[in-house]
Amino acid sequence: MQTPSNMSDRDPRVLRAGMVGMGMIFDETYRPFFEAVDRRPLYDPAFGVCHAPLVAVATRTGRRAEAYRRHAPGGVGAFHSYEGRDAAARLAASGVDAVCVATPDDRHFEAAQAALAAGRHLLVEKPSVLRLAELDELAALARQQQVLAKVVYHKLLDPDHKRLRTFCVDGVLQHVNNGYCSLLEPKSISGSQFAEWIVGRNPGTYVAVHYIKLIDFTFGLALKRVACTGQRGVVGPADGPTWDSTQLRLVYAHADGREAAFDIHASWVTPDNFPGYVEQEVQFRFDNGVWNGHSRKRGVELTVEGLTPTQLKTTLNNHYNAPVLEPWGERAQRGYGVEVIERFMREVAMVEFGGPPTRRAERLAAAGKLAYNDLAADRQVVAAVEAMEAILARHAAGQPDCTVEVNAPDGGLVLRTPGSEAAEVLYRPQV
DSSP states (O other): OOOOTTSOTTOOOBOOEEEEOOSHHIIIIIHHHHHHHHHSOEEETTTEEEBOOEEEEEESSSHHHHHHHHHOOTTTTOOEEEESTTHHHHHHTSSOSEEEEOSOGGGHHHHHHHHHHTTOEEEEESSSOSOHHHHHHHHHHHHHHTOOEEEEOGGGGSHHHHHHHHHHHTTSSOOEEEEEEEEEEEHHIIIIITTTTOTTOOHIIIIIHHHHHHHHHHHOOEEEEEEEEEEOSSSSOTTSSOOSEEEEEEEEEOTTSOEEEEEEEEEEEEOTTOTTSSEEEEEEEESSOEEEEEHHHHSEEOOOTTTTTTTSOSEEOTTTOEEEEOTTSOEEEESHHHHHHHHHHHHHHHHHHSSOGGGHHHHHHHHHTOTTTBGGGOHHHHHHHHHHHHHHHHHHTTOOSOEEEEEETTEEEEEEOTTOSOEEEEEOSOO
């Protein structure tokens, strides 16, 4: 593997990164991070200057890797490209220190397992995995190998959501009662960008999970029940396993026994010329207040003849990801979607270089307590995802209206079918 042009062979503060998957998420967030850190390495008084070069990538065919290499700036294109179905495992076995996984959600586990088994720090896109048993295995591997295992929930870094959590922690907003979240995406998402892997999938797992984590992390409640329904017939057959939209209901319990219910609606079949393009809305109701958030009301709307809303978005979320020309003439790409990746690399740098080697275990433990991204803190989110997927599978098989009870007397996740006394235990231990 080649050494980036701005990095000395003798520099000990180097985190060699590997990338599994180079689709839309790579282009929007990982690519700008690696391009930025190639120009300006990470720095912190605790660990000094730390380089984080992209030294290896893994994709199914290698085409996207080579297409990016041709126009990658600076030393970013000097990566080794692995291709084929075992590409992630071969990348993990190479000389990398950290592995980032941005594949379709039902391929996360295999790549993450390979990275952790090889003793590499891991960052995986949301949802981390689809089953609690898989989460247990990855968390155990991370403990065994003494490495970080983190998951990307970039919406927690959204300035609006940070402000919401601040109000909750400080007691300004008290005792959430219920809430509603919605995320609508255009048909081009399901019909072209994700057409290769969308069969059998649903937008709830893909995007509703952002809001599951927002609720879980912000309010600190105990998940009790999960219900879900949805619609089919646009992306796939009306009687098939591929879902156009989903309506998920989660019921949580406060420590005082009161319940709070949240409805999360997601769709990826909105018309491509819909004014919002990606439309996001939340409302949370408290004993003493109401929080409303809307992507179009807070943001900028743009119209350019022949470009919006397809090549350019009508509603621009400049907080998430924005290519900009800085006032001092530098071109950059900023936003919380990039910030969350930089934060992970800083956490790894702190573990490896933030003090004497004899105290590495202390630094690792401190990073593992960060519940916003640590894999071990993702249990309720993965529980909701596993429950939703099981409910939708039963629905597609002709048994709608199932529910999943969480931490029931007979298991951690128990699926119940209307009209039947028999229950299916999806996950035996307590969530």
